[in-house]
Amino acid sequence: MTIVHCHVCGSRNLRPSHFQLTDLAYLLILRLPVRCRSCRVRFHVSILKIGKVRRDAEARRDRDQHEERMTQAANPDWRTFKDHK
Numbered sequence: 001m002t003i004v005h006c007h008v009c010g011s012r013n014l015r016p017s018h019f020q021l022t023d024l025a026y027l028l029i030l031r032l033p034v035r036c037r038s039c040r041v042r043f044h045v046s047i048l049k050i051g052k053v054r055r056d057a058e059a060r061r062d063r064d065q066h067e068e069r070m071t072q073a074a075n076p077d078w079r080t081f082k083d084h085k
């Protein structure tokens with residue numbers, strides 16, 4: 001399985017970036033913009049790999065939400081600061 005890394009910092013913490021007019025040139029060579037969440041650099045990856053970036057971003061979001069719940073469970077006092085859903 002191909003893993004997409006940031007070419008600047010090597011992080012896998014990437015997300016699909018918003019499409020801009022300048023990305024059209026990249027689209028012609030089948031590349032789409034992604035943003036590195038670690039160093040904020042914007043670059044382009046093959047359209048064949050963008051699905052992998054999306055899945056990674058979704059998995060990471062789910063994991064972050066899970067960790068947030070676990071943190072709240074470990075620190076019950078935290079719930080007094082906001083409404084419990």
Ligand SMILES: [Zn+2]
Pocket residue numbers: 006007008009010011036037038039040041
């Ligand atoms: Zn980076």
